[in-house]
Every structure is written in structure tokens, then in C-alpha cells.
Amino acid sequence: MKFLFWDFTRIFSPDVETPLEYRYRSKSPFSTLWTLSKGRRPHLLVSALFYVLKSSPLWLLPIFFAHIIGIISNPAAHTLNELWFTLGIMCFLLVQNTFTHPVYAWTISIVTRSIERDLREALVRRLQHLSISFHRNKGIGHLQTKLLRDVEAVYGLCSQIIEIGLSSVCALTVAITMTAIKEPRALILYFMMVPLSILLQRAFRKQMTKRNSDFRNRIENLSVRFNEMLEMIQVTRAHGLEELEIKKSEDNLNDVFHSGVRLDLITAIFVSLAWAIPQLPQLIFLCITGYYCYKHGDPSVENVILFWGFFQSIVASVNMLLTFYPAMARGFESIRSIGEVVECPDIEMNQGKKPVGKVSGTYEFDNVSFKYTPEASYALKELSLKVATGERIAIVGGSGSGKSTMLSLIIGFARPTDGRIFLDGVDMETLDLRTYRRYIAVIPQETVLFNGTLLENITYGIEKTDRKKLDEVITASNVVEFIDKLPKGLKTEIGGRGAKLSGGQRQRISIARALLRDPRIIILDEPTSALDTISEKYVQDALNRIAEGRTMFIVAHRLSTIRY
Numbered sequence: 001m002k003f004l005f006w007d008f009t010r011i012f013s014p015d016v017e018t019p020l021e022y023r024y025r026s027k028s029p030f031s032t033l034w035t036l037s038k039g040r041r042p043h044l045l046v047s048a049l050f051y052v053l054k055s056s057p058l059w060l061l062p063i064f065f066a067h068i069i070g071i072i073s074n075p076a077a078h079t080l081n082e083l084w085f086t087l088g089i090m091c092f093l094l095v096q097n098t099f100t101h102p103v104y105a106w107t108i109s110i111v112t113r114s115i116e117r118d119l120r121e122a123l124v125r126r127l128q129h130l131s132i133s134f135h136r137n138k139g140i141g142h143l144q145t146k147l148l149r150d151v152e153a154v155y156g157l158c159s160q161i162i163e164i165g166l167s168s169v170c171a172l173t174v175a176i177t178m179t180a181i182k183e184p185r186a187l188i189l190y191f192m193m194v195p196l197s198i199l200l201q202r203a204f205r206k207q208m209t210k211r212n213s214d215f216r217n218r219i220e221n222l223s224v225r226f227n228e229m230l231e232m233i234q235v236t237r238a239h240g241l242e243e244l245e246i247k248k249s250e251d252n253l254n255d256v257f258h259s260g261v262r263l264d265l266i267t268a269i270f271v272s273l274a275w276a277i278p279q280l281p282q283l284i285f286l287c288i289t290g291y292y293c294y295k296h297g298d299p300s301v302e303n304v305i306l307f308w309g310f311f312q313s314i315v316a317s318v319n320m321l322l323t324f325y326p327a328m329a330r331g332f333e334s335i336r337s338i339g340e341v342v343e344c345p346d347i348e349m350n351q352g353k354k355p356v357g358k359v360s361g362t363y364e365f366d367n368v369s370f371k372y373t374p375e376a377s378y379a380l381k382e383l384s385l386k387v388a389t390g391e392r393i394a395i396v397g398g399s400g401s402g403k404s405t406m407l408s409l410i411i412g413f414a415r416p417t418d419g420r421i422f423l424d425g426v427d428m429e430t431l432d433l434r435t436y437r438r439y440i441a442v443i444p445q446e447t448v449l450f451n452g453t454l455l456e457n458i459t460y461g462i463e464k465t466d467r468k469k470l471d472e473v474i475t476a477s478n479v480v481e482f483i484d485k486l487p488k489g490l491k492t493e494i495g496g497r498g499a500k501l502s503g504g505q506r507q508r509i510s511i512a513r514a515l516l517r518d519p520r521i522i523i524l525d526e527p528t529s530a531l532d533t534i535s536e537k538y539v540q541d542a543l544n545r546i547a548e549g550r551t552m553f554i555v556a557h558r559l560s561t562i563r564y
Contacts, residue, residue: 024122026339029332033158036119040111044162047111050104051166057093064090108162116155122342123147129347132413133372141224146341149219150334157331164324168317200277200322204270208326211263212333218252218259225252267326274322348412353432359439359520360424361551363387363410368419370405379405382419392552394562403555407523410553411440441514445526447506449498454483455490457498458512465516477512478541479505511543522547524554 025031037044064086071078071086123146127135229236229245236245365385371378380402387393395403408414409421412433421428423436449457458473459465474480474490482505486492498506514522524543556562 024339024342026336026343029335032335032339033161036115036158037111040114043107043111047104047108047162048166050100050107051163052170054097054100054104055167055170057090057097108159112155112158112162115158116151119151119154119338120147123151123338126341126344126347130341130344131346131348132408134344134346139220139224139227141222141227142220143341144227145216145220145223146337150216150337153331153334154338157328157334160324160327160331164320168321171317200270200273204266204325205329207266208263208270208329209333211259211266212329213336215256215259215263216333216337218256222252222256225249270322270326274325277322348433350432350434354426354430355432356423356436356439359436361387361389361520362422362424363551364422364425365409366420366422368409368416368421370402370409370414370417378417380409387551387553389551390549392547392554395553395555396562404525407525407553407555410521410523411442412436438517439520441517441519441522443507443510443514443522443524447498447503447510449494449501449506449509451495452493453488453491454479454486454494454509457494457509458490458516460513462516470516473512473515477508477515479508479512481508520550522550522552524552524556526555 024035068083068086071083127143225248229249236242363386365383368380368383369378370380383406385393395406397403405414409416412428415429423431428436450460458479459470474483483489492500494500498509501509554562
């Protein structure tokens with residue numbers, strides 16, 4: 001019994017290269033699928049073995065059934081024991097399926113689910129490495145669709161390719177081999193289906209690819225629309241714009257509906273033709289064998305039934321391959337969609353650059369200019385500035401004057417189009433910015449919190465926290481002022497995006513999170529613009545405490561925020 005409960009997943013979960021290290025080529029879907037199977041091919045062979053065993057009744061029973069007909073139609077040439085022996089083999093083939101099918105399903109699930117997992121891991125890693133400009137240009141809804149729907153489609157494609165491919169290959173191999181042995185002339189009718197199938201696939205390929213792409217794009221747009229709708233619920237309700245939002249969503253839903261109907265229609269036409277066309281050679285075969293049986297008594301009834309069974313098997317296999325094509329087209333479109341992230345070259349290049357082990361906090365902007373695209377106008381132009389360690393720099397200006405661009409340059413989210421930025425006398429272009437950012441704390445206008453406890457949000461990214469230091473941080477950031485009012489103190493669940501807290505409380509949590517990291521550089525982007533006077537005072541007191549000995553950049557519109 002212990003053998004039955006042993007963790008076989010250890011066999012099927014080897015350490016393999018991650019998909020990001022693979023040669024992912026979205027324009028070559030079959031090559032990509034073959035690449036994704038790397039490290040799992042021995043396990044696929046095991047799955048294939050069990051598939052052949054569990055499916056063998058489909059291909060072998062017609063042979064034994066035809067033999068039984070031969071025994072019954074010509075008993076003088078056979079013994080009764082031969083009949084019982086043949087029936088016994090047929091029973092064994094049926095019974096073994098009840099054992100081999102679960103094993104096949106289990107092993108192939110481990111392989112395909114691991115591909116699904118690794119694809120999502122690859123997307124997550126790539127999304128973490130892609131530039132901030134990429135994320136600004138791509139909506140969250142688009143990326144969620146790739147992470148969820150597209151990966152699920154590739155998982156389904158892998159499962160079906162393995163099952164349908166194995167089934168078709170085995171059925172065709174058995175049927176063609178046995179026919180070649182018994183009646184080679186019948187092979188001509190089998191091969192009639194090959195050019196017909198190729199012509200059908202080519203006739204529909206372009207349209208199906210186009211409509212699958214259109215449907216995927218509309219699904220991504222719908223996901224973006226729903227995200228926006230949910231984020232805007234409070235604003236919508238406050239202004240009585242529910243019907244407007246419903247109308248916008250209905251427009252997107254109608255787009256998806258019409259695109260889906262067009263896709264379903266072309267798929268239905270393809271499937272109906274894919275079913276009808278292979279039947280033609282089968283009817284020709286029936287006519288020919290019927291004619292020879294009637295006129296010449298040749299071939300025998302046993303062979304007619306045998307060939308008819310093979311033809312049914314071949315037609316079913318060809319029909320299965322043809323009707324699988326729409327699903328394959330959807331899967332290939334998802335592979336291309338995932339490639340938009342996995343193959344995107346817009347990543348921050350830190351390999352081989354100098355790691356940052358210490359930061360004092362001096363900056364020098366040397367004639368720095370920046371624009372977001374070659375065609376755009378300059379967001380910053382010829383900026384020169386020196387910042388000493390511990391200095392507090394306020395950045396003010398109207399909308400579009402380059403305040404946020406300057407912060408992006410300091411953090412390293414953007415690199416200068418012209419000029420250079422020096423950190424402690426070293427050109428930032430030569431530094432590994434990942435190591436540099438360990439010394440930075442960013443406190444944005446919109447505090448980013450996640451669904452968890454207050455403590456988890458404060459200690460985010462820090463594995464071990466000294467309790468004494470945590471208490472000091474909570475006091476310095478004025479979080480202590482409202483902790484006692486929460487039902488479970490630091491262990492209180494604060495809801496998605498900190499929905500159970502006020503704006504001032506969320507901002508103070510952000511400050512506590514920053515202070516706990518003991519940063520040398522503090523960057524604040526409109527930290528009090530959305531707060532009332534009392535909350536602003538708490539936040540300003542906290543900012544005054546954490547600014548001691550640290551270089552600070554602060555963007556603000558309120559004079560009260562930057563006066564100190």
C-alpha cells in the first residue's frame with residue numbers, strides 16, 4: 001500500500017531550465033512547443049506508452065471482431081477454442097483500459113501542468129524585468145489575459161496535441177499496415193484523404209488566424225474595460241454615471257459577441273467540411289467492395305468488415321485532426337500573445353554592470369535631457385543640478401513640466417536621452433540599478449497596499465524584522481496613533497488596496513514601510529495632496545523624522561508640504 005501513495009511527482013518534476021532561457025519563438029509555434037517540452041521528453045514517452053496501452057482496444061478490436069465474423073461465417077475452418085481465445089483477448093483489452101487510462105491521465109497531467117506553471121513563471125519573471133515604460137503602455141487587463149487565458153489555452157493545446165496526435169498516429173499506423181498486408185490496392189482510397197485535408201486546411205488557415213487574433217484582442221480590451229469599471233465604482237456612483245458605465249461595458253461586450261460569432265461561424269464551416277470530406281473515400285470504398293462481393297465473391301466478408309473498420313478508424317483520425325485545427329489556431333494565437341511579453345526586448349540591462357554596495361546620496365545631473373519617444377518633444381531639457389548628501393530637494397511645477405520624469409530618472413526607471421546622471425560620482429549608466437534601488441524608498445501619491453495584514457504590508461520584502469526596530473518605525477511614522485483603534489492591531493486585515501483604512505493611514509503605512517528599509521534616498525511624489533489637514537500634519541511629522549541624514553526628493557503642489 002505504501003507504494004501506491006509514494007510521491008511519483010518527484011520523478012516527473014525534474015530541475016529544468018526555465019522558459020525564459022528557452023529559445024521561445026512565437027512565430028514558430030511548433031518549435032516553441034518542442035522547446036517547452038525540454039527536460040520532459042522522457043516523461044512524455046512514458047505517457048505515450050500508457051496511452052498506446054489504454055487506447056489499444058480502439059485499433060485492435062476491429063481486427064479481432066473481423067476474425068470472429070470469419071469464424072462464425074466459416075465454422076468448418078475454425079475451432080470453438082479459437083472463438084473463446086479471441087473473445088478472451090478482447091475482454092482483456094477492455095479491462096486493462098480501466099487501469100492504464102488513469103495512469104496515462106495522471107502522467108500527462110503532470111507534464112502539461114508543469115508547462116503551464118513554467119509559462120506563468122516565465123511571464124512573471126519577464127514582467128518583473130521589463131521596463132516601466134512597457135508597463136505604462138500595456139494595460140493591466142491585457143497582461144492579466146496573457147497570464148491567465150493565453151497560458152490556459154497553451155496548456156489545452158499541449159494536452160490535445162499529445163492525445164490527438166498519438167491517437168491519430170497509432171490508428172493510422174495499424175490501419176495502413178494491416179491493409180498493406182491484406183489488400184495493398186485499398187491504400188489508394190486511404191491516401192485520397194491526404195490532399196483533400198491539406199487543401200481544406202490551407203483554404204481556412206488565414207481566415208481562422210485572423211479571426212482568432214481579432215477575438216483575442218477584443219477579450220483583452222474587455223478585460224481592461226472591466227478593470228477600469230471596478231476601479232471607478234466609487235467615482236461612478238458619486239456622479240450618478242452608472243448607466244454610462246453600463247453602456248461602455250455593453251459596447252465592449254457586443255464587440256466580443258460579434259467577434260466570437262464570426263469566429264464560431266468560420267469554425268463551424270470548417271468542422272462541417274472536415275467531417276464531410278473524409279466520408280467520400282469511405283463511400284467509394286464501400287461501393288467497390290460491395291461490387292466485388294456481389295460479382296465475384298471477393299473480397300471475403302471478413303476482409304470487408306476488417307477494411308471497413310480500418311476505414312472508419314482512418315476517417316475518425318483524419319476528422320479528429322481536421323476538427324482539432326480550430327483549437328490549434330487558438331493555441332498558436334495564444335503562443336504569439338505570450339511572446340509579446342516573453343520576447344519583448346524592452347528590459348532593463350543590468351548584467352555585467354557594477355553592483356552598488358554603499359550609497360551616500362550625492363547626485364549630479366550633467367546637462368540631462370529626456371524624451372519618451374524619438375518623435376516626442378523633450379519632457380526635460382538640459383537640466384544640470386548638484387545634490388549633496390542629506391539635502392532635501394523640492395520639485396515644483398505645473399502638470400507636464402517634467403516632475404515625474406525627473407523622479408523616474410533618479411530611480412532609474414528612465415535613462416537620459418542626452419547627458420549623464422552621477423550617483424556618488426559614478427555614472428549611473430554603469431551601475432546595476434537593482435542593487436542601487438535597495439537604498440531607495442519611494443512614497444507615491446497613491447499608496448500601494450495589498451490584501452493582507454497591517455504588519456505584512458509594513459514589512460513587505462523584509463524576511464526578518466527586529467521587534468524593537470519595528471516599534472521605532474511605527475512610532476516614527478505615526479502609525480502608532482491608529483493601531484490601537486484597529487480590532488487586531490498589527491494583525492488586522494486591511495482589505496484590497498487598504499480599503500479599510502483612510503488615506504492618511506495608508507500614507508503613514510507607506511512611510512513606515514520605507515523607514516523600515518533604512519533607505520539612504522527618499523523619494524516622495526505628492527505625498528499629502530489627497531489628505532485632509534489633520535492627516536497631512538501626521539504625515540509631515542513622520543516625514544520630518546525619516547528625513548534626518550537622508551537625501552530626499554519631494555514633488556508637491558502644496559506650499560505647506562515643502563515649506564520645511
